[in-house]
Amino acid sequence: MSLPEGVEYRDFGDGTRLATKGEPVGAEAVSDGWRAWDPRRSKVAAMLDRELKLGLSSGDTVLYLGAAAGTTVSHIADVVGPTYAVEFAARPMRELVRVATDRSNLFPLLKDAREPETYAHVVEADIDVLVQDVATRGQATVAHRNREFLRDGGRLVLAIKARSEDVTADPDTVFDQVIADLESTYEILETASLDPQHADHLAVIATPR
Ligand code: SAM
Numbered sequence: 001m002s003l004p005e006g007v008e009y010r011d012f013g014d015g016t017r018l019a020t021k022g023e024p025v026g027a028e029a030v031s032d033g034w035r036a037w038d039p040r041r042s043k044v045a046a047m048l049d050r051e052l053k054l055g056l057s058s059g060d061t062v063l064y065l066g067a068a069a070g071t072t073v074s075h076i077a078d079v080v081g082p083t084y085a086v087e088f089a090a091r092p093m094r095e096l097v098r099v100a101t102d103r104s105n106l107f108p109l110l111k112d113a114r115e116p117e118t119y120a121h122v123v124e125a126d127i128d129v130l131v132q133d134v135a136t137r138g139q140a141t142v143a144h145r146n147r148e149f150l151r152d153g154g155r156l157v158l159a160i161k162a163r164s165e166d167v168t169a170d171p172d173t174v175f176d177q178v179i180a181d182l183e184s185t186y187e188i189l190e191t192a193s194l195d196p197q198h199a200d201h202l203a204v205i206a207t208p209r
Pocket of ligand 1: 041042043044065066067068069070071072073086087088092111113114133134137168173190
């Protein structure tokens with residue numbers, strides 16, 4: 001199985017778990033400097049558990065949309081290079097700022113991911129990986145609007161939440177619609193259901209056309 005450098009399955013005494021090295025965030029299991037990365041709490045961890053090729057490598061520049069309190073983006077920042085973390089809600093941002101004080105390569109941005117022009121002056125162009133987990137209506141539109149930051153050959157790592165688009169629609173119908181919309185500016189490389197850890201979520205790995 002090919003995991004990004006710096007991500008390993010480690011023994012935490014109660015079994016083997018996905019893990020990264022770094023300062024702990026919240027009440028997560030730690031052992032010997034490694035932090036467990038829980039696929040039930042992190043869609044990106046669930047994607048790695050499914051052996052999806054996220055394109056994350058050491059030294060990469062990452063733009064992460066929907067960072068919340070930093071549970072996932074902290075693991076990513078600990079294995080890549082400069083990591084820009086966009087979150088528009090003030091409450092999780094307070095915790096994200098605290099998480100970033102332990103990480104000199106993690107840059108929290110209190111911004112709306114639907115308005116990339118408000119952070120284009122901060123985020124460098126030609127990022128390697130765009131991670132999106134915004135749980136909002138218009139998830140394809142957010143991916144289109146932020147595509148300008150991605151380098152040729154870079155990766156979009158997207159978790160689509162069906163219920164954020166339409167609470168009443170069949171999730172598979174929503175996924176088909178979002179993917180059809182994405183295909184105007186992205187080539188889809190892989191998809192995988194994130195059930196049961198994340199009900200009605202689909203992982204999509206894509207590259208800019
Ligand atoms: N990715 C996080 C993790 O794994 O630790 C969890 C993200 S949570 C499912 C979705 C987050 O997206 C929320 O914190 C929400 O405030 C944020 N969000 C939703 N719409 C947004 C937008 N337009 N711009 C920025 N953040 C947004």
